[in-house]
Amino acid sequence: MSKKKNKEKAVKEKYQVKNALTNYFLVLMFSVFPLFFANKYNSIRHDKLYFFLVLSGILIAVESIILLCTLFSSANKNKLDKKKWYSNLSITDYAFGVLILGSAISTVFSAYPMDSLTGNQGRNNGLILMLFYFLVYIIISRTYQFKEYVFIVLAVASSVVSVLCILDFFGIDLLGMNKGYSAQVISDFTSTIGNKNLMSSFCCITVPVLLMLFMNTENNLKRGIYLTASAIGFMGIICADSDSGFLGIIPLLIIVMLYYIRDIQKLKDFFLAIGVMLICGKALGVLFLYCNKKSLSTMQTLFLNNGLIYALLGCTVIAVVVLWILCNKFEGYILPKAVQYAGIALFAFGIVSVTGLVIYYSVVNTQAPLNSFMKYFRFDENWGTHRGFMWIKSFEIFKGYNLKDILVGCGPDTFSSAFSPYFQELNEKYGNTSTNCAHNELINYLITIGITGLVSYMTMVISVIVRAVKYAKKNPLTVVFASAVLCYLLQSLVNIAQPITTPLFFIFIALTESIIRQVKTKE
Numbered sequence: 001m002s003k004k005k006n007k008e009k010a011v012k013e014k015y016q017v018k019n020a021l022t023n024y025f026l027v028l029m030f031s032v033f034p035l036f037f038a039n040k041y042n043s044i045r046h047d048k049l050y051f052f053l054v055l056s057g058i059l060i061a062v063e064s065i066i067l068l069c070t071l072f073s074s075a076n077k078n079k080l081d082k083k084k085w086y087s088n089l090s091i092t093d094y095a096f097g098v099l100i101l102g103s104a105i106s107t108v109f110s111a112y113p114m115d116s117l118t119g120n121q122g123r124n125n126g127l128i129l130m131l132f133y134f135l136v137y138i139i140i141s142r143t144y145q146f147k148e149y150v151f152i153v154l155a156v157a158s159s160v161v162s163v164l165c166i167l168d169f170f171g172i173d174l175l176g177m178n179k180g181y182s183a184q185v186i187s188d189f190t191s192t193i194g195n196k197n198l199m200s201s202f203c204c205i206t207v208p209v210l211l212m213l214f215m216n217t218e219n220n221l222k223r224g225i226y227l228t229a230s231a232i233g234f235m236g237i238i239c240a241d242s243d244s245g246f247l248g249i250i251p252l253l254i255i256v257m258l259y260y261i262r263d264i265q266k267l268k269d270f271f272l273a274i275g276v277m278l279i280c281g282k283a284l285g286v287l288f289l290y291c292n293k294k295s296l297s298t299m300q301t302l303f304l305n306n307g308l309i310y311a312l313l314g315c316t317v318i319a320v321v322v323l324w325i326l327c328n329k330f331e332g333y334i335l336p337k338a339v340q341y342a343g344i345a346l347f348a349f350g351i352v353s354v355t356g357l358v359i360y361y362s363v364v365n366t367q368a369p370l371n372s373f374m375k376y377f378r379f380d381e382n383w384g385t386h387r388g389f390m391w392i393k394s395f396e397i398f399k400g401y402n403l404k405d406i407l408v409g410c411g412p413d414t415f416s417s418a419f420s421p422y423f424q425e426l427n428e429k430y431g432n433t434s435t436n437c438a439h440n441e442l443i444n445y446l447i448t449i450g451i452t453g454l455v456s457y458m459t460m461v462i463s464v465i466v467r468a469v470k471y472a473k474k475n476p477l478t479v480v481f482a483s484a485v486l487c488y489l490l491q492s493l494v495n496i497a498q499p500i501t502t503p504l505f506f507i508f509i510a511l512t513e514s515i516i517r518q519v520k521t522k523e
Contacts, residue, residue, distance in 0.1 A: 018066050019145045025059045026140075026150050029507060031157035034202060035192050040177050041185065044194045049124050049499035056132050063139050092467070092513055093141075095460035100134045102452035103127050103412050109404060110411025122413035122436040122448075123498035130412060133506040140510035141517060146477060148222065151213055155229035158206040162236030164191040165199055166284070169239035170291050190240060194500060200237055200245025201501040204491045205508065207233035208252055208483035215260070215269045216476045227273055234277040235284055238304065241297050243384065248491030252483065258343045259469075259479070262335040268323035275316040278309055298372050384494060386430045387439045393422045394443050401450075409450035418447050441492040461489055464512050474519040481515065484508040 033055075038047045107116040107127045119126025167174050168190045178186045193199045207230050214226035237245040253274065260266035285304030288296070296304060303309060326333065361370065361378040370378055381389040397418050398406070410418045416436040427433050438444040445454045468482035488505045
């Protein structure tokens with residue numbers, strides 16, 4: 001056997017029991033978890049919470065036993081003596097560790113230690129759940145090996161979840177989830193996920209991964225499954241009708257296009273997927289004409305009942321045809337870097353323009369009437385169904401913090417206590433007697449676990465995304481998984497952390513870290 005073959009054999013790990021257990025865990029989290037409920041919407045958050053805790057507890061316990069057996073085996077004793085366990089820790093590992101340590105300190109010094117531990121004041125995102133996220137991250141990032149069937153399961157299960165949402169949109173309650181609820185609850189909840197904001201959050205995790213798998217898979221049958229599932233998920237975002245979903249998916253699609261813009265084969269696949277998504281959106285619009293039982297929101301009108309979409313669809317068709325011809329004529333051709341730089345410059349110009357409009361209408365011209373999309377450019381207390389009020393008041397709370405609270409906050413998921421002085425004003429202005437979250441995960445972390453928690457959280461997320469891009473040429477799965485992390489981060493700017501979709505977010509951080517570690521090991 002040659003030296004090269006010996007080296008390859010040494011690098012390639014066997015598929016062991018620990019790897020299989022991790023994949024079985026992922027299968028259950030990608031299929032049963034999003035579909036699981038016990039008592040319709042009455043306890044759906046706690047149903048998902050307990051499902052995740054029990055399933056994760058089993059994984060942690062079994063993998064720990066396997067680890068202990070491995071550690072004390074005679075074959076590994078010499079290896080362990082020579083190599084320190086911390087030598088392979090990444091910046092993402094360290095950041096996650098600081099996040100958990102900071103959350104623990106915040107819990108200990110909180111005025112509400114039990115609430116900080118359980119997260120009962122908020123959405124159960126207390127220290128216990130955060131600790132489970134960390135342990136699951138450690139296990140997956142060290143034991144995961146890619147198996148295609150896991151993501152075929154994700155494609156099928158996420159499609160079922162989105163189809164239920166689409167049926168809800170047309171008034172078809174297939175599972176009887178809406179029986180016994182008021183019209184307000186029925187309008188706010190959907191599928192087996194619960195609140196429509198969380199349905200959008202779920203799609204913002206699954207759709208990017210499925211789209212990227214379609215673009216990076218060679219088998220045509222699997223490509224068809226991923227493309228179909230991503231299109232169904234896109235329809236789910238439209239039907240869920242949450243601003244968070246559009247805030248997550250639209251910038252993400254632009255970033256994906258810019259990332260692959262030099263590769264004409266990948267770019268062709270991207271425009272093909274966008275075309276399919278737009279066609280599915282227009283199909284929903286046609287069906288809506290025959291089931292006109294409700295009014296459309298601004299974003300739904302754009303995708304379901306706006307002529308501009310036909311123009312956009314026409315452009316995607318032209319792009320696919322032109323790129324298909326180029327792919328056949330110049331196989332493997334890569335466009336110059338100038339094309340990518342130009343695209344990034346246009347994207348940056350768009351961001352600067354949007355920022356300028358927000359500043360103009362929020363500071364300079366605060367009286368001009370704004371309708372439809374333009375209302376998003378004026379940030380004040382009324383912005384985003386009074387999210388602006390909660391954000392502005394949150395920063396007022398932070399300004400009044402002492403040094404301890406600035407560093408570690410008031411305790412994990414205890415935003416309700418910190419915000420309670422503003423409950424009366426919230427009720428007088430908007431009719432809400434209370435709130436238990438800032439409806440912005442970053443602001444929520446700033447208030448509850450302080451600067452330490454927020455900085456470590458952002459370091460964890462940004463580091464795994466940056467390193468995913470760095471190692472993508474060695475293994476494209478890094479950016480496939482990181483796309484879910486980025487899209488979730490974008491939608492979380494107007495959404496909340498909870499045990500329904502946030503566990504999937506941390507799982508994809510772990511999956512990204514795992515592939516990065518495997519690439520570095522091979523190097």
